[in-house]
Amino acid sequence: MKEYTLRRSVDYHVYESEPLIFYTKCTQYGSGCDWLIKVSMISRKYCWVIRRYNGSHTCTRATISQDHSKLDSNTIAEAIKPLVEADPSLKVKSVIAEVQSKFNYTVNYWKAWLAKQKSVEKIFGGWEASYEALPIWFEAMCHKEPSVVVHFETMPTYQGDDLVTDIRVLHRVFWSYYLCIRVFRHCKAVVQVNGTHLYGKYKGCLLVTVSQDGNNNIVPIAFAIVEGETSDAWHFFLSNLHEHVVTRDGVRLISDRYESINAAVERSNGAWSPHRAFHMFCIRHIESNFLRKFKAPYLQKLVVNIGNIKFFKDIRGRFASMKCVTSVYESGARRTLTG
Structure with missing residues (x-):
């Protein structure tokens, strides 16, 4: 009809x-x-x-160029399912274009966005169902491969000020696969940690640790979903990382040295401090932070080159080159690169 x-x-x-x-x-x-x-x-x-x-x-x-009352989000969601299945990150403007091509109507942004969300849910499941399936999914994973490491932290649920008994919700989860743990034994003694925000219905952060093999290939070794890049969240992640994955000494820990990461390193009881580990700057973050602070793109490459120098004695010549331009940039780069 x-x-x-x-x-x-x-x-x-x-x-x-x-x-x-x-x-x-x-x-x-x-x-x-x-x-x-x-x-x-x-x-x-x-x-x-x-x-x-x-x-x-x-x-x-x-007119047939405008929206139609019967062209609801459910109808559009069904029509764009093949597109969403092929590309879950499909842009809303692409949904609008597809509707215009298929039905000869122009729908507004909100209806197109809602249709995409419904189509994603029909194909991949809803947010609630996905989070509810996490414990079952991890349990099945551990049953299939007992060497997998999974560590949950939950928190109580409240209805107003009243505690809801027998119901707890996900707070944090850390996991690493056996192959990741095993392959790290043959990687360089370097790990890099970083986080990215989750932009779904339930906010939070995905924390990831990677290493590098002898062929300079990036190897992911550990993961976590946490409430945000807080000191407690990083402490949870780094503690599990050291206990289950990075168990050898002398490892270089590379990060953007965000305050919460520094605080978590200080709380590690020496697990991530010299000489068991060495906390280092990420060159990419040094580059972006320097550019943001000094607005000198012509010095960007020089700063990166200084950061990549292997011997401290060779850094002096590069700092001298920067000082020829201006002492402000030189002192700023020196503080950033040498801590």
Whole structure:
């Protein structure tokens, strides 16, 4: 019914909609159009029978370039499923373009966005169901591969000020696969940690640790979903990382040296301090922080080159080159690169 209505650029009102009866009329019924249809279900034959039909619409809409009341988000969600399945990050403007191409209507941004969310949920499941499945998923993973490391932290649920008994929600989770743990034994003694924000319905951060093999390939070794890049969250992540994955001494820990990471390193009881580990700056963050502070893109490459020098004695010459430009940049870079 919706497809016919959209194709003909007409509209209808539903007067009766029951499990066994459906009765609808044109929105302009009695004003130039007599279209109506009434159908009923024959239970014993499991089929619908048309009981009354007044023929085709004799009305037309003034324009077909705008939105249509029957082109709802559910209809659009079903129409764009192949696109969303192929690319879950499909842009909303691409949804609008697809609707325009397929139905010859222009829907607003909100309807297109809502349709995409519904399509994602139909294909991949909803946010609630996905989070509820996490414990089952990790349990199955541990059952299949007992060497997998998974560590949960939960927190109580409150309804107003009252504690809800027997219900706890996810707070943090750390996990690492056995192959990741095993392959790190053959990687360089270097790990880099970073986090990225989660932008779904439930906010938080995904923390990741990577290392590097002898061929300079990036190897992911540990993961965590936490409430944010707080000191407690990084302490939870780094503690589990040291206990289960990075168990050898002399490892270089590379980060952006964010305050919460520094605080977590200080709380590690020496696990991430010399000589068991050495906390180092990430060159990429040095580059971006220097550029943000001094607005000197022509010195950007020089700062990166200084950061990549292997021997401290060779740094002096590069600092001298920067000092020739201005002592402000030189002193700023020296503080950043040497701590």
